Amino acid sequence: MKSILVIDDEIEICESIKMILDYAHYNVDFSTSPDEGLEKILEGSYDAILLDIQMPSLNGFEVLKKIQDMEIPTNIIMISAHSSLENAVKATKLGAFDFIEKPIDRDKLLISIRNAVEKTLLLKENRKLKDNLEEGDILGSSVAIKNIIETIKRVAKTEARVLITGENGTGKELVAKAVHKNSSRASKELIEVNCAAIPNELIESELFGHEKGSFTGAVNKRIGKFEQANNSTLFLDEIGDMSLQAQAKVLRAIEDGKIERVGGNNKINVDVRIISATNKDIINEIKEHRFREDLFHRLNVIPIHVPPLRERKEDIEILSKHFAEFICRKNGFPPINFDNSAMELLKSLQWTGNVRELRNLVERIIIMVPKQSISAKDINSLIPSSDINIDEIMGVNNSFQEFKEKAERAFILKQLESNSWNISRTADVLGIQRSHLYGKMKKYNIEK
Ligand SMILES: Nc1ncnc2c1ncn2[C@@H]1O[C@H](COP(=O)(O)OP(=O)(O)OP(=O)(O)O)[C@@H](O)[C@H]1O
Ligand SMILES: [Mg+2]
Incomplete structure (x- = not known):
């Protein structure tokens, strides 16, 4: 049974949330004092926390910060009667999972809780795998x-x-x-x-x-x-x-x-x-x-x-986050995160080059996109040849010769990427001599 903690100074709110969640088979604790809530968090293992913003003793955002400092795997949903856009933006900016306004809509609450709990589960699994295995080890939730x-x-x-x-x-x-x-x-x-x-x-x-x-x-x-x-x-x-x-x-x-x-x-x-x-x-x-x-x-x-990545898309989230963290740390860049649209896009790709291709794309994103929150839009332009864009190749005024050359270039590039730029292997796949492949790469200006 998944455990939820509610921190809100109004006991009626706590009780009404508890009623909704009890009914949906969650195990719910609540606390009307933030300090007591923080203690509970330290003792328990909550899959999600609902946290009020306006409380007399301690502001919800300060509590959020304190919970984050504990570095425990959970997700926090902020709740507030003062449903200003400003609060919602601030909450997500500070790393809250979601923001719900009061009076609390039952369906909205259940969806948000379900998503938060799912995300916590991933986080916990990821941690467990990391704890079990050291650097360079096998990650995945599939x-x-x-x-x-x-x-x-x-x-x-x-x-x-x-x-x-x-x-x-x-x-x-x-x-x-x-x-x-x-x-x-x-x-x-x-x-x-x-x-x-x-x-x-x-x-x-x-x-x-x-x-x-x-x-x-x-x-x-x-x-x-x-x-x-x-x-x-x-x-x-x-x-x-x-x-x-x-x-x-x-x-x-x-x-x-x-x-x-x-x-x-x-x-x-x-x-x-x-x-x-x-x-x-x-x-x-x-x-x-x-x-x-x-x-x-x-x-x-x-x-x-080891199945291809496209047959275990559940692993894409953990892997891309891991690579992002690792590559940022290695290069001394500030950490980045992928928003939902980015994650959806990553999950939708075919990954013919499997985990290596994913790692390379994450590295490309980190180097090329000077942002900390990455969206699908940022990634689109960086998926060059793996999804060959036929419209672009066709062009409007292209001659047949131009079309053939562009298609050949895109195809060779894709194969090189799929084979990790191993020339012998790529030449093998293409059924041409290595020297021939080098010639083509020169002609089309293809470099790693
Ligand atoms: N489950 C995983 N968790 C973390 N990293 C992974 C995982 N699978 C692959 N990688 C990373 O992806 C890259 C490719 O993996 P690896 O070299 O082991 O693949 P391979 O199957 O031997 O490829 P090839 O057939 O091309 O030799 C490496 O950087 C590796 O660390
Ligand atoms: Mg290998």
């Missing part, structure tokens, strides 16, 4: 994220291999790091390999190391990632991009618990826990014979799928 956090906690302590799947920017790396951080291997560094970033001919030496002179260019002996990750965790990122040849070697290393450096004769024992991740549809990769089924089963002991 069932999917909660389940992921639960799975991480459960699996981290074991030695089980984890395969993380999900689109670009969904937070796979974050999940991998959280598993390692909560494991018994946490005192050792997590060793990461991005399998997509390493050319095929070098991946073996990257993973297993090589002996001096084992191939042209092997000037010195090199210790590979498997050896570096001994007694720790090895994160094989983008495993879906690993060549079949390298997959065979990784499989052998997993089965034997031993590796061999390229050009070496000795088997070296390694005790490595493997976490892997991919944004590819790995089952399809197996069907297409690009990924070994036996290796898949070895890696996929505990599967963790």
Whole structure:
């Protein structure tokens, strides 16, 4: 049952509000003295507080300030018989959730209370998640994220291999790091390999190391990632991009618990826990014979799928607030907040680049919009290509050639953003050579 506190010097008002809210199954306390009210707040945990502005001993705005200083997760609705616009503006400016005039309208009260309580719940969940997990941890209020956090906690302590799947920017790396951080291997560094970033001919030496002179260019002996990750965790990122040849070697290393450096004769024992991740549809990769089924089963002991952001839009509020706070603090900017229109807009977007795209947009907003309260209008102009504006591309007097070029530019820009400006990956998605992509970027003046 949700708890509400009413602070108003007129007992009749307190009682009438209590009656309305009791009937709607809220648990209601009231106080006719602000000081007593403040004490109650310290002791209890109220999901919303209704606070009168005109009280004899202490002005409601001063009480508001005192409650805010307590930094407790709640939301405050100001009430006043003197329903001046000035009061309403002042209340919201000072951070009150809402303003209701007396005599109190029942429906208005219930709606406002419901919204305030919902917001407090988000706030509490966010705090709880923050308390549980430190900086760089996984935030979200969706069932999917909660389940992921639960799975991480459960699996981290074991030695089980984890395969993380999900689109670009969904937070796979974050999940991998959280598993390692909560494991018994946490005192050792997590060793990461991005399998997509390493050319095929070098991946073996990257993973297993090589002996001096084992191939042209092997000037010195090199210790590979498997050896570096001994007694720790090895994160094989983008495993879906690993060549079949390298997959065979990784499989052998997993089965034997031993590796061999390229050009070496000795088997070296390694005790490595493997976490892997991919944004590819790995089952399809197996069907297409690009990924070994036996290796898949070895890696996929505990599967963790991170759904795309558009399938868990509840997370957008917590994430955007978190990024805003973090980025403002990092850059020494005053904190900003998104108004309702802005939040609605953020929730309506498709987020093909997922959480990373959201983070980048929040950063862009903070840098480009010199305001502290951000509305949808401020954001609209900053969503450049993700929602390609066909009218703008078409123009009025555009020739067909101009249209094609503008569309191509917008498309390339969108793909670059979706792939975090990773040129190789974007070229892959577009089905063109990297050099070709560079050429296009130059032609269209595209820069990060
Ligand atoms: N649930 C989350 N809570 C907080 N931050 C998140 C969350 N999910 C993702 N992020 C942030 O979003 C960005 C992208 O996340 P990450 O690099 O883990 O994604 P990824 O799935 O590995 O992407 P890619 O497939 O492109 O490698 C990072 O800055 C990360 O910290
Ligand atoms: Mg990643």
